Amino acid sequence: xxxxxxxxxxxxxxxxxxxxxxxxxxxxxxxxxxxxxxxxxxxxxxxxxxxxxxxxxxxxxxxxxxxxxxxxxxxxxxxxxxxxxxxxxxxxxxxxxxxxxxxxxxxxxxxxxxxxxxxxxxxxxxxxxxxxxxxxxxxxxxxxxxxxxxxxxxxxxxxxxxx
Numbered sequence: 001x002x003x004x005x006x007x008x009x010x011x012x013x014x015x016x017x018x019x020x021x022x023x024x025x026x027x028x029x030x031x032x033x034x035x036x037x038x039x040x041x042x043x044x045x046x047x048x049x050x051x052x053x054x055x056x057x058x059x060x061x062x063x064x065x066x067x068x069x070x071x072x073x074x075x076x077x078x079x080x081x082x083x084x085x086x087x088x089x090x091x092x093x094x095x096x097x098x099x100x101x102x103x104x105x106x107x108x109x110x111x112x113x114x115x116x117x118x119x120x121x122x123x124x125x126x127x128x129x130x131x132x133x134x135x136x137x138x139x140x141x142x143x144x145x146x147x148x149x150x151x152x153x154x155x156x157x158x159x160x161x162x163x
Contacts, residue, residue: 002064003111009104010057010116015071016100017054021047023093026076027086036151038159039083045161046090053123060119083151084141091134098127 002010024047031039061068080086101123108116137158144150 002061002066002113002116006104006107006111006113006116007061007064007066009107010061010066011069011071013100013104014054014057014061014068015073016097017050017057018070018073019076020093020097021050021054022073023047023076024050024090026078027080027090030078030080031083031086034083036083036155038155038157039086042158042161043086043090053126056122057119060116064115082141082146083154084138087134087138087141091131091138094127094130094134098131101127 024043028040028043028047031037031043058068080089101120105117105120105124107113108120137154140154141151144154
C-alpha cells in the first residue's frame with residue numbers, strides 16, 4: 001500500500017512533468033517563430049516525452065489504488081532569447097526535475113516502498129540521459145557561439161530526431 005505522503009509526492013511530480021511538457025511546447029513554439037524548425041521539432045518531441053513521463057506516474061498511482069489529483073499547470077515563459085539560452089533553460093529545468101525525482105526516491109527508501117523505488121529508478125536513469133542530452137546540445141551551441149552556419153547545422157541535427 002502506497003502512503004499518503006508518497007501519493008502526494010507523486011501527484012506533485014505529475015504536475016512537474018506536465019509543466020515540463022508545457023514548457024518545452026512553449027519553447028518549441030518560440031523556436032518555430034525564430035525559424036529554427038529543427039529546434040522546434042526536437043522540443044516538440046521532448047514535450048510529448050515529458051507528458052509520457054507524467055502518464056507513467058499517473059498509471060502507477062492508479063495501479064496502486066491511490067488517488068490521482070491533477071493540479072493547475074503554471075504558464076511557461078514565451079520568449080527565451082538565443083538558441084543557446086533555450087538550451088541553458090532546458091538543462092537548468094532538467095536539473096530541477098532530477099532533484100525532485102531524487103527527493104521522491106529518498107522518500108521511497110525511507111518508507112521502504114520497494115515498488116515505488118523500482119518506478120523511480122527508471123526515472124533516475126531517464127534523468128541521467130535527459131541531462132546528458134541537454135548538456136551535449138548546449139556544448140555544441142557554446143562552441144559555435146553566434147555563427148549562423150553553426151546554428152544552421154545544429155538546427156538541422158536536432159530536426160533529424162526520430163520518434
